[in-house]
Amino acid sequence: MSSAAQQAEISTSIDGPDLKIVATQASVVARQFLTRGTPAYKRASFALFLSGFSTFSLLYCVQPLMPIFAHDFSVSPAASSLSLSLSTGFLAFAIFCAAAVSEGFGRRSLMFVSLMGAALCTIACSLVPNWHLLLVIRALEGFLLGGVPAVAMTYLAEEIDPRGLGASMGLYIAGNAFGGMAGRVVTGAIAEYLSWRPALAAVGVLGLLTAIGFMLLLPPSRNFVPRKDFNAGFHLKAWLGHVRNPALPLLFTIGFLAMGAFVTVYNYAGFRLVAAPFNLTQTELGLIFTAYLFGIAASWAAGSLGDRVGHFAVMRAGILIAAAGAAVTLSSSLPLIILGIVLVTIGFFATHSVASALVGRLARDTKGHASSLYLLAYYLGSSIAGSLGGYFWLADGWSAVVTFILVLLAGCLVAALGVARLASR
Known part of the structure; x- marks a missing residue:
């Protein structure tokens, strides 16, 4: 583009209060x-x-x-x-x-x-x-x-x-x-x-x-x-490059396992709570999902706290909070069960918030492709683990479900320790 054309484009683009011009060092680019x-x-x-x-x-x-x-x-x-x-x-x-x-x-x-x-x-x-x-x-x-x-x-x-x-x-x-x-x-x-x-x-x-x-x-x-045009080779090369980055697959694993544990809690807690001795109604069961409000707050807090004390420390803390919450749900007291679900929610959202942010930070380039791989693992965790938890429920009720959840979170913690070690290098 010629200099005159650049100036014409800029003079047009600055009309209106909603626009802002960004200029690169190489050339003037109107955005x-x-x-x-x-x-x-x-x-x-x-x-x-x-x-x-x-x-x-x-x-x-x-x-x-x-x-x-x-x-x-x-x-x-x-x-x-x-x-x-x-x-x-x-x-x-x-x-x-x-x-x-x-x-x-x-x-x-x-x-x-x-x-x-x-x-x-x-x-x-x-x-x-x-x-x-x-x-x-x-x-x-x-x-x-x-x-x-x-x-x-x-x-x-x-x-x-x-x-x-x-x-x-x-x-x-x-x-x-x-x-x-x-x-x-x-x-x-x-x-x-x-x-x-x-x-x-x-x-x-x-x-x-x-x-x-x-x-x-x-x-x-x-x-x-x-x-x-659609360059399949470019996309495939970008995805393979992220898989070969030793830290990123561990973050994808965290997304898979953390989401799997979280969804399993919410999928099968309802089966337990609508049955005796709790006998919750559908409205009462639905209200338990207001625990998400704690998750919204946890997502924001995890990002802010990570900037001060370190993102890897916050991620490990989130995993441990979720594991503690899962263990608390083994109680026969309804208030303690709800507390456990709240803790699982807080721990999951803190972990997911930090892990998803770290994907962008640790990806060397084509960060959108790295994020798509994280989202793939994240939703596959919901799909696969969310269904597998049902077999544990059939095998031995809620105690078996919690065991399954704790195994997922233990794997999540191992992956978190691994990615922190790799990132420190």
Whole structure:
């Protein structure tokens, strides 16, 4: 681009309060960032909050319904967990596809299609006549939802002024956690007074509304340049490079094991608590998921504390807190069981927050590819371990489930010690 053309581009791009110019040393490059405090920035941040809320409310709304599924469809607890495990498993693999598709299809459009499709799938689940069709639709829903987490962070990184990126990213993650909590609480409450079908329908309709709100609020991409070609060799080389980095596979292992332990607690605690001697109602069971509020606070605190005392120390502490919480749930006292679930939640969110941040710090280049590998391991942990826990439940009840969880967390701690040792070198 000629100097005159550069100047013309800059003079055009500075019109309006929402834009900021970034100049590189090599050449003058106009970037139209959304700056903090402007209306466009606020719309984008809230739109991404809605996308996170919708994604995780749709994904996890079936978790408190697993005991009902087991009864109504005459399936085992392990089989009932497939309503979530299949979704998270297909979501894990969809992340790779979505990242590539968004390069040609567009960030905003792909996220909207994903959210609308997933909401319609949830409504369809409320109408299914049999268990196997429900599982097929839930698998499709997970695949569709992969288009949101894979693209949302990329949109933020491309469009938001770096000085305001932390706040908008934090709001997006808060939307994830709040949606995961709300989806569980809403379905639990509605299922008690009506049935699981109206509960899923309500969450699906809410998903449609949030998808429409997302599309209306999110500003079109200003810095995204569509790519018509897809270089598979480049992506494969990038992923293999991260696998060969000795520290990163240990972080991927932490994501897999920590998420597996966390989901196992929430998947099967419901089976224990709706039975004697606790006999919790679906509403009471759903309210236990408000423990996520502690997780939201733990995520923020872990990042701040890690800057002061060291991220590896905070990650180890998070794992130990989760293990202590799992052990506390062995109690026969309901308040202590709830305390244990809260501790598991705090420990998991602290561990996940630090581990996901360390992936970006320890990846030498193509950090997006490293993050996609972490997310793959993270959601596979939810899918695989979340279902395996059901066999331990059938074998010897909650004590066997806790044993399984503690084994996962022990492996997590070994991996954390290993990555700290490698990073120190």
